[in-house]
Amino acid sequence: MARGPESGVRKKGLTWLRERYGGWWFKVHGSRFQTQGLPDVIGCTHGPCPHCGKEIDGLFAAIEFKRSDGKRGLTVRQFYILQQIEEAGGLVCVAKSVQDLQVVLEQHVEFKLVSPE
Secondary structure, three states: OOOOHHHHHHHHHHHHHHHHHOOEEEEOOOOOOOOOOOOOEEEEEEEEOOOOOOEEEEEEEEEEEOOOOOOOOOOHHHHHHHHHHHHOOOEEEEEOOHHHHHHHHHOOOOOOOOOOO
8 A cells, every 4th residue: 555645534534434434445456557547445344324214225435535635636537437437336535534424424425526628
């Protein structure tokens, strides 16, 4: 895993997801053999939401972590991949902090992508 401003938040976010929601969460390790633009973390969970009690039936989520200083936003390719996941019914989140992730997942806020162009 690359060590940069995003790595600490990514690690905390992944730990929070596993502890709070259970299910299956995976850190995507990019390489030249990997499809470009994949989100940092993908996962799927089910069961009652720990926040509201609403039944979650196979929620697929894709999370992209970004720097809190806003210096590097989504690339066009990342936007395209997240848009495809969203259109297929998955939940997408671009998080600059664990709190961003909590808002999207716990409050079931509908996150709308904004094109990087």
